Amino acid sequence: MFKRTKNLRLSIIKQIELEASKYPDVISLAQGIPSFDTPGCIKRRVEQALKRGVVAKYSLVPGLPELRELIEVSLAEENMYYDWENEIIVTAGSIEGITATIMAITAPGDEVIIPEPTYTSYREVLCLAGCKPVYVPLNEEKGWSFELKKFEQAITNNTKAIFYCNPNNPTGTIYNKDQLLKLAELAKKHDLYLITDDVYKDFVFDNQKIFSLAEIPELRKRVIRLFSFSKAYAMTGWRVAYLHTDAGIAKEILKVHDSLVTCAPVISQYGALGALEMGEKDVKKFSIEYKKRRDLVCARLDKLSQYFSYTKPQGAYFVFPRLTSPPNPLSFAMRGGEVDSWTFALDLLKSAQVAVVPGIAFGPNGEGHIRINFGRSEEDINEAMDRIENYFKISQGL
Ligand SMILES: Cc1ncc(COP(=O)(O)O)c(C=O)c1O
Known part of the structure; x- marks a missing residue:
């Protein structure tokens, strides 16, 4: 029974979105959906x-x-x-x-x-x-x-x-x-x-x-x-x-x-x-906006450099920061020396109502990272990053 689907899983990106939909005030920077409407x-x-x-x-x-x-x-x-x-x-x-x-x-x-x-x-x-x-x-x-x-x-x-x-x-x-x-x-x-x-x-x-x-x-x-x-x-x-x-x-x-x-x-x-x-001019307009949002999200991550390191994205609308230190070093789940990205993403969702994708979704080498989609609006990015900042402050007892 179900031999063909046995090893198949619902994409972790979609699993996170399903989980996020249970929270009324959630901000999702998870699935790769652009904030714009079709031109x-x-x-x-x-x-x-x-x-x-x-x-x-x-x-x-x-x-x-x-x-x-x-x-x-x-x-x-x-x-x-x-x-x-x-x-x-x-x-x-x-x-x-x-x-x-x-x-x-x-x-x-x-x-x-x-x-x-x-x-x-x-x-x-x-x-x-x-x-x-x-x-x-x-x-x-x-x-x-x-x-x-x-x-x-x-x-x-x-x-x-x-x-x-x-x-x-x-x-x-x-x-x-x-x-x-x-x-x-x-x-x-x-x-x-x-x-x-x-x-x-x-x-x-x-x-x-x-x-x-x-x-x-x-x-x-x-x-x-x-x-x-x-x-x-x-x-x-x-x-x-x-x-x-x-x-x-x-x-x-x-x-x-x-x-x-x-x-x-x-x-x-x-x-x-x-x-x-x-549609060419719309694509150009989107691209200019995404660059601004890339710079915004990078600036926000720079303020959290004690928790994250990242490679500056040159394209698409994702950044993939590494979690350099867990939110609560005494009790946080680790896997092979890396912060367990599933545990982190679920905890962030539950505690701060921010959805991001756990890095493990993208292969074993993605563990210890999260994916942030900056294709979402500037307002959402700022609000999500405020919440993430706060989440780290609270979890460190600051
Ligand atoms: C790299 C990549 N390829 C393909 C897809 C699938 O896109 P679609 O089926 O909407 O064309 C996505 C969606 O996120 C993607 O990120």
């Missing part, structure tokens, strides 16, 4: 589609042709050349694209390498597919960067792919071109797929540049790239995203996509059209 230009595009009566029926399995054409154009602007008819699939959120990809390229028993800490749900999708997630720790001291040797050591005869997100959730750090090209060399040597989840690529700060391996034509038969409208355009509830890869791989992924959802919600595909046609 007006996107809503208007959808209203038009509704009025024209074009949203009631399924679209073609890979998505509306006019949307895929536009995706092809927008990819070309970023130096990625993929044919809309055979190489682009519109999905019901990127998580569905991830699931379809993993189901298509692996068989039960295969291993997929994931540098961690990383997005929680990769593990769950791999477990669902009967695959083994193989964690390779990122180097926190070196800004959460790759250590190539560790990847090489993790490769076995069963390894099928390396799967990462860039900018990385939860650390907000960016893998640069040099690191990625070295990873690609390794993938070539061992004949592995490279899955690159670029859902936060629009939010990069301090003149950083994002590079994707999907820009390299010789890699197109190994690279599968995912993008989502959820984060960039404040559309998490619409469930629309896309993936692109070489036609031979896309053909296989499409079969799984069909069996999972038939097509992405058509009304949301019109939203995605509006986003690509007119």
